Amino acid sequence: MKLRKILLLLIVVSTVFTACEKDDGVGDVVPLRDAAEVYEEDLIDIETYLETHFYNYEEFQENSPYSLENDEFRIVFDTIAGDNADKTPLKDMVNLKIVPFDGIDYKLYYLNVREGLGKEIHFTDQATLIYEGSSTIDNYVFDSAVNESQFNLLTVGSSSGVVPGFQQALVEFKTSDSFTVDDDGPTSYHNHGIGAVFIPSRLGYFNSTLEGVPNYTPIIFKFNLYKRAILDHDIDGIPSWMEDIDGNGDVYDDDTNGNFTPDFLDNDDDGDGYFTKDELEYSQYTIIVGDPEPIFADNEFESSRQENNGVITIKTVIITDRDDDGVPDYLDIDTIPES
Numbered sequence: 001m002k003l004r005k006i007l008l009l010l011i012v013v014s015t016v017f018t019a020c021e022k023d024d025g026v027g028d029v030v031p032l033r034d035a036a037e038v039y040e041e042d043l044i045d046i047e048t049y050l051e052t053h054f055y056n057y058e059e060f061q062e063n064s065p066y067s068l069e070n071d072e073f074r075i076v077f078d079t080i081a082g083d084n085a086d087k088t089p090l091k092d093m094v095n096l097k098i099v100p101f102d103g104i105d106y107k108l109y110y111l112n113v114r115e116g117l118g119k120e121i122h123f124t125d126q127a128t129l130i131y132e133g134s135s136t137i138d139n140y141v142f143d144s145a146v147n148e149s150q151f152n153l154l155t156v157g158s159s160s161g162v163v164p165g166f167q168q169a170l171v172e173f174k175t176s177d178s179f180t181v182d183d184d185g186p187t188s189y190h191n192h193g194i195g196a197v198f199i200p201s202r203l204g205y206f207n208s209t210l211e212g213v214p215n216y217t218p219i220i221f222k223f224n225l226y227k228r229a230i231l232d233h234d235i236d237g238i239p240s241w242m243e244d245i246d247g248n249g250d251v252y253d254d255d256t257n258g259n260f261t262p263d264f265l266d267n268d269d270d271g272d273g274y275f276t277k278d279e280l281e282y283s284q285y286t287i288i289v290g291d292p293e294p295i296f297a298d299n300e301f302e303s304s305r306q307e308n309n310g311v312i313t314i315k316t317v318i319i320t321d322r323d324d325d326g327v328p329d330y331l332d333i334d335t336i337p338e339s
Contacts, residue, residue: 030207030215039104042200042218049136049218050094050109050198053077054087057113065114066191075113075196075222077139094198099168101203108168109198116174116193121228122241123171123249124154124264128227136198136218142210148187148226154240154251156233156265165199166221173225178290193225230304236267237277237317238330239303243269245331256331272333279330279337281318286311 056076063069080087094109121127128150133143153170155161162170173193180188199219207215230239243264245254251264257271269276282303285294289310296302299319306313319328322335329335 030209032207033216035102035202035206036104038206038216039106039200039202041216042202043107045136046107046109046198046200046218047091049220050091051089052080053090054080054084055090055093055111055113055196057088057093060113066117068190070114070194071188071190071192073113073194074224075111075194077220095172097168097172099164099203101164104202106165106200106203108165108200108203110169110172111196111198112172113194113196114192115172116176116225117191118175118177118193119228120174121153121170121225122230122239123167124231124233124240124244124251126150126152126229126231127170127225128229129170129223129225131221131223134220134222135213136220137213139220140212142213142219150229152231154231154233163199163204165197165203165219168203169195169197169199169221170223170225175228176226179226189224189226194223195225196220196222230302232303234265234267235277236269236275237280237282237303238263238269239301239317240264242301257333270331270333272336274337276330279320279328279335281320283316283318285314285316287314288312 054077056078060070060073077090078084078087080089090111094111097108097110099106099108128148130145130148131143132141134141152161153167161167173195176189176192178190180190182188197220199221201216201218204219205215209215210217213219230241232238233240240251243254243262244251245256245263252262254263255261255266256263256269257266259266259271263269267275267277283300287294289307289312294314296316297318299321300316301319302314303317304315319330321328321332322338323332325332325334329337
């Protein structure tokens, strides 16, 4: 799947993209151009597209946003012309966020058709969704998944992740809040996020060639976001999103014990000789599908959930601070686990 982006840790740190799965539709790279110059061209391309295209909002508005009918809604873009000359352009409907990347503040436009009523998705999570990727040049579809697919949003070492523009858009949406399993097997998700994102090439594939899409081309992803799985990359009990200590959206620059291993890959975050997982407390809840969600304590966070035959098991981590100094035990070298 071309949505996946395989990057080595060194590449992540230096923010130089290199595609490596040619049989996945990503071809050879070409010589690098100046990123600022390319961005200027991309922004003109994207904003022109937003001014001259609309989506099938009238079909969505036929029903209430969170109706069962809209659970199956799919975004379709078309040109504002002829019979569609009076349609509202995307430019009047999209949201904008600024994404700092490699020294440039990129404008990332995204279309929030429906935010979703489920869980927030973190930039380190795994997402389950359907999607379609296309070019802004001619709407050429270079990738799609009509059946639910899973993607890790964060690239770690040689594991696959997604391009930054897609990651940054998904975190603005929420998952479904419920689902039903049809008699013939398929799962129907309800009240999930539905949207699209318009990605400058530097936040996409930049100088890598996609099949049917020239390099340095802005791209679009439409998506329906169904589920999340909270990831704990070092299996230390702390969800990876919580290891972004400074809250800047980058887990690679958080290294509490200064051992040159980011906290989210370090199983002894404070370097006190005790495993992080032993400096935490844990709890577990069991509910039935459709039951109210459990209420967590202020220092308690969901670490995983599993559903089996209508029974949902939710595991949580409890962040303790036994000496009340404002530093969690697992980050406090002066506090050792209780025996």
